[in-house]
Amino acid sequence: MSEPWLRDKEGAWIPSPQNSGVHNITVNELLIPNVKVRDKEKIKSLFPMHITNRILEIPLFDMVKEDKLYWVDSVHGQYSVRSGQVVGSVNQEDWTNLWKIHAPPKAKHLLWRICRGCNYSIQAIQSAGLEHIILSRIQQFCSVQAVIHDICSVEDNDTAGTFAMLVWVLWNNRNNSVWNSSKEPGRSLGFKTRQLWNDWHAMQQVQQNARQITQMQQHITWQKPPHNWYKCNVDAGFHKNVNKTSTGWCLRDHRGVFVAAGTNWFEGNCVIVEGESIALLEALKEIAERGISNVIFETDSKSVVDAIHNIKSGSSDFSSLICHVKHVLLSNPNFVVKFIKRQANMVAHTLARVAISWSSRCIFETLPLCITTLLSNEMI
Numbered sequence: 001m002s003e004p005w006l007r008d009k010e011g012a013w014i015p016s017p018q019n020s021g022v023h024n025i026t027v028n029e030l031l032i033p034n035v036k037v038r039d040k041e042k043i044k045s046l047f048p049m050h051i052t053n054r055i056l057e058i059p060l061f062d063m064v065k066e067d068k069l070y071w072v073d074s075v076h077g078q079y080s081v082r083s084g085q086v087v088g089s090v091n092q093e094d095w096t097n098l099w100k101i102h103a104p105p106k107a108k109h110l111l112w113r114i115c116r117g118c119n120y121s122i123q124a125i126q127s128a129g130l131e132h133i134i135l136s137r138i139q140q141f142c143s144v145q146a147v148i149h150d151i152c153s154v155e156d157n158d159t160a161g162t163f164a165m166l167v168w169v170l171w172n173n174r175n176n177s178v179w180n181s182s183k184e185p186g187r188s189l190g191f192k193t194r195q196l197w198n199d200w201h202a203m204q205q206v207q208q209n210a211r212q213i214t215q216m217q218q219h220i221t222w223q224k225p226p227h228n229w230y231k232c233n234v235d236a237g238f239h240k241n242v243n244k245t246s247t248g249w250c251l252r253d254h255r256g257v258f259v260a261a262g263t264n265w266f267e268g269n270c271v272i273v274e275g276e277s278i279a280l281l282e283a284l285k286e287i288a289e290r291g292i293s294n295v296i297f298e299t300d301s302k303s304v305v306d307a308i309h310n311i312k313s314g315s316s317d318f319s320s321l322i323c324h325v326k327h328v329l330l331s332n333p334n335f336v337v338k339f340i341k342r343q344a345n346m347v348a349h350t351l352a353r354v355a356i357s358w359s360s361r362c363i364f365e366t367l368p369l370c371i372t373t374l375l376s377n378e379m380i
Helices: 040-046 049-057 081-088 096-100 105-115 119-127 135-140 144-154 157-180 186-217 272-289 302-310 317-331 346-357 369-378
Strands: 230-239 244-252 258-267 295-299 335-339 361-364
Touching: 040 049, 096 105, 096 144, 105 157, 144 157, 157 186, 230 258, 230 272, 230 346, 244 272, 244 346, 244 369, 258 272, 258 346, 272 295, 272 302, 272 317, 272 335, 302 317, 302 335, 317 335, 346 369
Parallel strands: 230 295, 295 335
Antiparallel strands: 230 244, 244 258, 258 361
């Protein structure tokens, strides 16, 4: 247990603080003998509650036979500098709140550069008289970085965005002063800040409305497969409050008539791409065992579909799952996997959501009541 073995965000592995009494215990000793199931009572007796919960959240995949250390790879199975930066940034600052504020990218990028220690930017802001805007926070925090993080975390996105724009305007004014010998008075900079942010925000609203109109015009529905083909829709459900991940699939013929469906759930909180991969893999195996060919499998996870076509030989659990998917596809050349948007995948989505209401694995040879209306509407 001296190696990283607990999952952090997005599946990265991190070390766990150990009590002296459990330092030499192996992870295998936390499983019920000869069964790939965690010994909950033993875990609860050895670890504090927050560590116990983290352990129980880790899903156990049947297809993963051997534990090993690896860098977090991308959906293409490749190690990237970005993934190395993520691993190296555990327990450091979280930039999520900064990137969520409502401001132009150039303004958010400037704040990020300031927080990362660009001293010339900090000096420019201080010399421009920004202190009175953040005076109360200056009294609470000891660095400009902490002040910016607090504004982005506490204030609403519009207020924080206006602040980011003000910083950018001051910085731009400083550059004009240095390089062009042109400097605007502070009062006009305040009006300029508000005008620039309002213009940017108005444009965002126009673009958002245009996207919504386009989406409404492009009403997406489930489509029947070609003659003599079947279509199987798959999806995954994520139930963090009960520490479960679920899957669902539904097979229909070329007339749109129900053939079969299935659901499953298991303990552990999967990363989204892992859950979606498992949902696809379970459907592929079930349909293959039934001896059915000419099947189009549809998933609303574009990352999974892209990985099937592009992934190299990675070491992560996701890469392992994709390799199993590709193996099934290789053995069944008349199986095709395609991406479909959520609006056309609601039958499988519904099955995955309700799966935890039933026993861990269910196969339906008759139409389940929960999808009867959806399926009927899609046949119209």
